[in-house]
Amino acid sequence: MPLVELRRVSKRFTKGDETIVPLDDVSLSIQEGEFVSLMGPSGTGKSTLLNLVSGIDRPDAGEIEVAGTEITNLSRSRLADWRATNLGYIFQTHNLIPVLTAYENVELPTLLLKLSASERRQRVELALEAVGLSDRADHYPRQLSGGQEQRVGIARAIVAHPKVVVADEPTGSLDGTTSAQVQQLLQRLNQELGITLLMVTHDSEVARIATRQLTLDRGKFLEAVTMT
Template sequence: MALVELHDVCKSFKKGEEVITPLDHVDLEVAEGAFVSLMGPSGTGKSTLLNLVSGIDRPDSGRIVVNGTEVTSLSRGKVADWRAANLGYIFQTHNLIPVLTAYENVELPTLLLKMSASERRKRVELALDVVGLRDRAEHYPRQLSGGQEQRVGIARAIVAHPQIVVADEPTGSLDSETSEQVLELLQRLNSELNITMLMVTHDHEAASIATRQLVLDRGHFHEQAGEAV
């Protein structure tokens, strides 16, 4: 079953007098439970794709459907509610709020959802348990290592029990040992919790952990392994 579908999607930008087209009438299906890595030269639109799938940005034309919901047809307000309930986003630079504790940073997405305080607490504690940081719940970002900050970011991405997590260079700012730990965690979330993963990376080793590897170049996807796009 396809969890993510792109149908004839186009996206262009103007850079001075030049028109750049990172996505040029592309079709793509991502199966439920898949772990897909996306590579390609800088500036080819990999992060743009994540923003389109998550509803942060909109295509010039075409349709994007995630688990039966046509994201491209939702209003700005409704797409924000949909994203909070269905999708987690992992950033390269953590994007933690420095004046909030690890617990409070993870809790943020749940504040957009209708749930009791006890359910919210249960989900935050579970997310921190999953990433191994329950004992750091009351620490502020400045009191955490880079790897711990990224794990808080991952906990925040999964706290709402999303069907899909998109990760934009999740190991880009980490050393090799910490990167390996983060990738192992993402693999475990995919295999044990069946969370569909769509990860952008420049790192061939990071990409190799995915069950499906794509390259985005000149507006089109190229399959590195598995079935054709």
């Protein structure tokens, strides 16, 4: 059974007199442990797809099932509960809270879970260790480099042990060297920890780190490449 499945999903937006269709009757299956990258021209529905898989937005037609739950018609409160335990999100611009330390930023998702203080501490420490930032736990975002901030963001995305992690241009704001480091980290999380990843990127070199590449254009998937 796929971990993520979209069945004949469509999404439309109205802009003035124009109807924009970023997703037009698309279907997609992602297996547990896969690393899928999604490319395509700007405005072709890549981020829309991430928002649908995350339950941030709803499709106009079709069904979406993630981690055994059909999320299309869940209420906002049930979606919030589902998202807290099943989904991690990596942003392009880190989205760290500047008045919180790296440890406290990573800890935030665990506050939504029914965990003891010791369980929360263990998860945060393991997540920071996984991204190589155990020695920066007490640092504030302003004391970190851009690459370190993004690694904190990745630790925050995995700390709740989600079934799926979605990443929206996770290297888009980084220089070449730092981007390469983050790419290696994402690969390691997928290969060594078995984390299922769905990543949007505009960079074909970044897309190649995934085990499967998809291209989205005019609301349709154009190709799928499996890396060996």
